[in-house]
Amino acid sequence: MPAEQHTNIKVAVRVRPYNSRELENHNQRCIVKVMDRSALLFDPDEEDDEFFFQGTKQHYRDITKKMNKKLTMDFDRVFDIDNTNQDLFEECTAPLVDAVLNGYNCSVFVYGATGAGKTFTMLGSEACPGLTFLTMRDLFEKIQMQNDVRKFDVGVSYLEVYNEQVMNLLTKTGPMKLREDANGVVVSGLRLTPIYSAEELLKMLALGNSNRTQHPTDANAESSRSHAIFQVHIRITERKTDTKRTVKLSMIDLAGSERAASTKGIGVRFKEGASINKSLLALGNCINKLADGLKHIPYRDSNLTRILKDSLGGNCRTLMVANVSMSSLTYEDTYNTLKYASRAKKIRTTLKQNVLKSKMPTEFYVKKIDEVVGENERLKERNKTLEAKVSQLERAGSNGFDPAEIQAWYSRIDAVYATAKQLQERVLGLRSKIKNINYRQTVKKELEEFRKLMSIDQRVCQEDYLRFVNYMSTLNNQMEKYKEELPAWRTKMESAYQELESLKREVNKAKAYQILIVYVKYKDLDMQLAKQNMFNSHVSAINQELVENSDLLRKSFRVACEVLNQAYDRLEDGQVLTPEIQSVYERLQRKMRFADSEANIKMVEMDSLATNQRLASGKTDDEHPAISSVTGSAKKRVREPEPTDDDLHLSMEEFESQDTDSDSDDLHRTFKRPRNLNETQVLGVSNGTYKPITATVTKPKKMPQHMVTDLLSDQNVRGSNDAMKKALLKSNHFSAQGLKRTLAAASIAKENVKFTSNYVRKSPRALVAKALGGSSTLARKPLGSATKEPPVVKFNRAASFRLKK
C-alpha cells in the first residue's frame, strides 16, 4: 500500500526587477526587500531604501506616503531579482520531477498581477527557457535513464480557461466541458498528444502560446488574458512486475490577479477582467478555506478552481510561485499576492503514491495501442531474424545440424525402440516359458515310463501315476494360458517392428541421416543384445531342468545297477542262472561298454570341433588355460558330454522364429515323439552304381545309449537289396558297432558296400563348424577318403559317430 504523506503547499516568491516603465517613474520605490533565502520585507522603511544621485547615496522621504508596513514574510523560498529560471528549476521543480517519477501527482502554478513575471517564469523565452521546458527536459532525461527498468508513455495537453470557457490550445476543438469521475475532474473529449522529447514540447508550447488569448494591457504589452494549464500524463510500467501507475504533472500559468481598475478595461476587456477576477476570487476563496482547514471547499465556483482541485486539495505535491514586482507602482497587487501566498502556505495536502491506473482519455490509448501494435510487429520481425541467426550460429558451431531437431529424432527413436524391445521381451519370455514347460513334460513322461518299469507295487504305481497326471495337467494349463496370451503380444510386437521399419525409412530421408543411422544401428544392436540375454536365460532354465533330471536318472541308474548285480549274484548262488539270463546280462554289459565308447567318440568329435574353432580364432590348446592343463585323454574322462542346442531344441533361430500355431504344435510334437531320429542309408552296389536302402532307427532322446532297445522292423527298412535288408533285420541292436558286427557277420562288408547317412540336422554348432572349418558334416569327406575308397560305414550325426574304414 502506498504510504500517505501530509505536506503543505510549497510557496516560493519571485521578485522581478524593475521594468522600463517602472524605471522611468522616479516616484516609485522598492517595496520588496529580500532578506534571505526564505524571508522578505514588504514595504520597508524609506531609510532603508538606498537611492543614488550622481553617484552619491541620497536619503529622501515622501511626505505624502502613509506609514510603511515593514512586513516580514516567510516563504519556502524567496528568489531575488538576480535569480534565473534555472535557479528556480533547480530548487523548486527538479525535486518535483523525482516525485512524479515516484508516482506522485505534482502541480506548479504561478500567481501574480499582470506583468509580474508569471509567463516569464513558466514559459520563459528561447534565450531563457522557463520552468515548463526545464522541468520537462529533466523529466525526459530521467525517463531515458530509467528506460531499462521502466516503460514510460507520455502524453500532454495544453488548455486555457478564458472567460470561464475551457479551450484546447493544441487543437481547435471549441469550448470543452469538465466532468468529474472517480479520478477527479476531467475534460470531456480531451485528446492527449504523445511526446517523446523536450524539443517536441518546445514546438508544442510555441503552438499553444500562439493560440493563447493575449491582449496588451497597461501593465503588460503581451498580457495573457487566460489561465493556461499545461498537463503531462505519464503512464509508468515497471518492466519486471508489470505494475502500472499513472501520474500527472500540471503547470499552470494564471492570468494576472490585478484589480480590474488597474487594467483600465472597458467592454470586452472589462468582461475579461471581471471573469479573470471571478476565477481568481474563487481561487482565493478556496485557498482561504483550505488554509483554515475547512471541509467544504467551493471548487465548483469556477472552472479554474475545478481544474485546480487536485493541485490544491487533493493528492498532489504543489508548488506555488508568487510573482511580484519590486516596484511601489504595483504596491496593492504585490501586497495582495504576498497575502495570497502566505495563506496558500498554510494549505496541507495529502500525498499518496499512484499505483493503479487512472483513467486517461480513450483516444490516447487508441493511439498508443496502434503504436504499441506497430512496435510489437517490428520487434517480432526482429526476433525472427535474430532467432534464425542464432540457430545458424549454433549449427555452424556443432555438426551443422539443428541440435533441437536431432534431439527430437533421438527421443522418437528411443521411444519406438523402447516399445519394440519391451514387446520383444514379452513375446520371447512367453515362448521361453512354453518351451520350458514342453521340455519338462517330455522329461516327466520319460521318467514316468521308467518309473512304471521299475514299479513292483501296483497300488503305489497307481498313486504315482495319478500324481503324474495331475502334474502334467497343471503344466498343460499353464502352457495353454501362455499360448493364449502369446498371439496378442506377437501381433503387438509385429506392429512395433513395422513402426520401427517405417521409422528407419524416415531416418534415411532425414537431413541428419548419417548421425541418425549410426544411432539406429546402435539401437538395433541393443535389441539384439536384449534378445540374446533372453535366450541365455532360457537356456539356463532348461539347463537347470536338465541337471536336475540327469541327477535323478544317475541316482536311479546306480540303484538299478546294484539291484541287477544283486539279482545276478542271487541267481548264480541259487544256481538258477539260465543261459538266456546270462546272455541278457552280457548284452547289457556290452551295451554299457558301447555306450561308454560312443560317448568317448562324441567327446573326440567335440574336441576336434573345439580345436577347429581355436585354429580359426588363431588360438592353440597351449594358449587356452583350461585345455592346456589336461591331456586329450584326461579331457575325455573329465568332461561330461554336453547336450547340444539341437538336443535341447533350443536353437536361437527356433527361439526367435514366428510361433504360428503349427510351429507351436510342431514343437510340441517334436517333444512328444522321440526326435533323436537316426536315419541311415545303406548303399549296395547294383550294376556299378550305389543303390540306397534306408534303415530308420528310432531312438528316444536323452536315453542312455546302453538302455535303448533299438528297433529295426520291416517297415523302417526300405530298399531293394534283400541280403542287406535281411542282415539289418537280423540285428536287434542297431548301433554303430552293432551294425558293423551285423554286416561283418553277414559278410556284406566284403561286397564293397558303403553306409552313409542322409539325415544330419543342421545344428548351429554344425553351421559354426562349417563356417570355421570350411566344411560341414554333410560336405566333409569321410575319414580315409584320401585313399579314394569309400568308407564302410558313415553314420548320420557325423560329428558324433564316425567309423574309419
Ligand SMILES: Nc1ncnc2c1ncn2[C@@H]1O[C@H](COP(=O)(O)OP(=O)(O)OP(=O)(O)O)[C@@H](O)[C@H]1O
Ligand atoms: N525575472 C524577470 N527578469 C527580467 N525580466 C522579467 C522578469 N519577469 C518578467 N520580466 C519581463 O516582464 C514583462 C512581463 O512579464 P510577463 O509577461 O511574464 O508577465 P505576466 O505576469 O505573465 O503578465 P500577464 O499576466 O499580463 O501575462 C516581460 O517583458 C518579461 O520579459
